Amino acid sequence: MARKIGSRYTAHQILGRGSAGTVWLGEGPEGPVAIKLLREDLASDQELVGRFVQERTALLSLDHARVVGVHDLVVDGNDLALVMDLVRGTDLRTRLERERRLAPEAAVAVVADVAEGLAAAHAAQIVHRDVKPENILLDMQGPLGPGGAHPALLTDFGVAKLIDTPRRTRATKIIGTPDYLAPEIIEGLPPRAAVDIYALATVLYELLAGFTPFGGGHPGAILRRHVTETVVPLPGIPDELWQLLIQCLAKAPASRLRASEMAARLRELLPMLAGMAPLDVDEPEQQAPDQPEPAPAEPTAPAAPRSGAVPLVPGAASADAANRDTHTSMRVPAPDELAGGARGTARAPRATGAPRPGSARNRHASRRRRVALGVAGVVLAAAAGGGIWAATSSGSDGSPPTDNTNSAPAAP
Numbered sequence: 152m153a154r155k156i157g158s159r160y161t162a163h164q165i166l167g168r169g170s171a172g173t174v175w176l177g178e179g180p181e182g183p184v185a186i187k188l189l190r191e192d193l194a195s196d197q198e199l200v201g202r203f204v205q206e207r208t209a210l211l212s213l214d215h216a217r218v219v220g221v222h223d224l225v226v227d228g229n230d231l232a233l234v235m236d237l238v239r240g241t242d243l244r245t246r247l248e249r250e251r252r253l254a255p256e257a258a259v260a261v262v263a264d265v266a267e268g269l270a271a272a273h274a275a276q277i278v279h280r281d282v283k284p285e286n287i288l289l290d291m292q293g294p295l296g297p298g299g300a301h302p303a304l305l306t307d308f309g310v311a312k313l314i315d316t317p318r319r320t321r322a323t324k325i326i327g328t329p330d331y332l333a334p335e336i337i338e339g340l341p342p343r344a345a346v347d348i349y350a351l352a353t354v355l356y357e358l359l360a361g362f363t364p365f366g367g368g369h370p371g372a373i374l375r376r377h378v379t380e381t382v383v384p385l386p387g388i389p390d391e392l393w394q395l396l397i398q399c400l401a402k403a404p405a406s407r408l409r410a411s412e413m414a415a416r417l418r419e420l421l422p423m424l425a426g427m428a429p430l431d432v433d434e435p436e437q438q439a440p441d442q443p444e445p446a447p448a449e450p451t452a453p454a455a456p457r458s459g460a461v462p463l464v465p466g467a468a469s470a471d472a473a474n475r476d477t478h479t480s481m482r483v484p485a486p487d488e489l490a491g492g493a494r495g496t497a498r499a500p501r502a503t504g505a506p507r508p509g510s511a512r513n514r515h516a517s518r519r520r521r522v523a524l525g526v527a528g529v530v531l532a533a534a535a536g537g538g539i540w541a542a543t544s545s546g547s548d549g550s551p552p553t554d555n556t557n558s559a560p561a562a563p
């Protein structure tokens with residue numbers, strides 16, 4: 152059913168849902184658009200609306216081929232909406248779930264595109280803060296690039312910052328997606344451009360390996376690994392690519408490449424990667440569910456419902472089951488909680504077929520890991536007497552999260 156958004160736009164059909172709102176296929180004076188309608192509880196927050204208007208100029212001015220352009224910000228009664236370029240295709244998470252791993256050439260081409268978009272944003276002093284496969288859209292109508300990759304565009308600029316208002320998230324809380332969080336954020340430093348490089352390098356690793364370098368288990372374990380552990384080389388990865396990857400995953404933000412350098416170095420590697428098959432690696436052993444992480448010293452968020460994504464900010468209405476299970480809001484861990492502890496958590500990837508003790512091969516690793524994460528959160532909630540670090544899962548009841556192949560369909 153069509154719905155008016157402000158005086159200039161009509162929303163026709165839902166393309167997908169995220170934790171901050173719903174994305175609609177819509178129509179504006181200049182043709183088709185995508186309209187992200189923020190959740191009602193966010194839209195009714197006057198402070199957030201104020202920031203929304205304040206950020207207007209910065210968001211509207213970001214104009215780059217690798218960034219999903221924002222055309223308009225609409226504040227109309229209870230509606231708060233971002234009007235964006237419509238990308239006819241799908242998001243990178245959906246592609247990754249379908250293919251499990253990408254060939255190195257395609258993975259590098261996608262990430263080089265995104266790095267170019269980030270370079271433009273960083274030049275305009277805009278930090279994305281939530282780079283992850285869900286926020287990378289693949290334009291199926293664009294020309295095929297190296298490795299058969301469709302052009303990739305980064306979306307959701309500014310949304311994390313808009314929502315991260317002081318009243319919603321006190322200084323001691325982290326907002327983000329645990330697998331992609333740079334160590335300095337976990338240590339409580341303000342997010343600068345280098346956090347996007349770390350997150351994008353994590354995405355590159357994930358595209359190559361089929362799993363993120365520090366993911367798996369409870370959010371607290373993931374955060375600790377970001378701060379204390381080093382990535383283990385992927386079997387079969389060309390050394391030049393590995394060197395670039397570890398530089399961008401450096402714990403010290405100043406040691407990471409800048410976005411423009413990352414894009415240029417990745418493009419230089421493309422000829423060498425042409426025709427290379429996806430890496431043959433298996434996900435490392437998952438943490439056994441009967442070994443819960445130590446509980447945080449004090450619970451900071453209400454217990455999460457067993458199904459549906461946990462709200463982006465504590466106290467917000469739970470998102471429905473169709474939502475992505477992507478965000479976590481949690482307090483900054485104390486130094487001793489980050490220090491590690493008796494149980495080592497290194498996640499060494501193995502060449503496929505190499506023996507390992509225990510469980511069967513992990514297929515659909517990222518979804519399974521997200522499910523396990525939600526379950527761990529619920530278990531911990533019980534252990535901590537009802538409070539948890541808000542963990543995320545859209546399938547913690549064991550049901551698979553709804554597939555989101557729902558960007559505007561590509562024209563035949």
Ligand SMILES: Nc1ncnc2c1ncn2[C@@H]1O[C@H](COP(=O)(O)OP(=O)(O)OP(=O)(O)O)[C@@H](O)[C@H]1O
Pocket residue numbers: 166167168169170171172173174185187219235236237238239241242285286288306307475476477478555556557558559
């Ligand atoms: N500009 C766009 N054009 C076409 N489809 C889009 C556009 N922006 C988002 N979508 C689709 O809408 C869906 C929801 O997007 P949204 O940005 O709200 O959530 P998300 O990024 O998946 O999750 P979260 O907001 O929790 O990080 C996604 O599946 C995405 O593919």
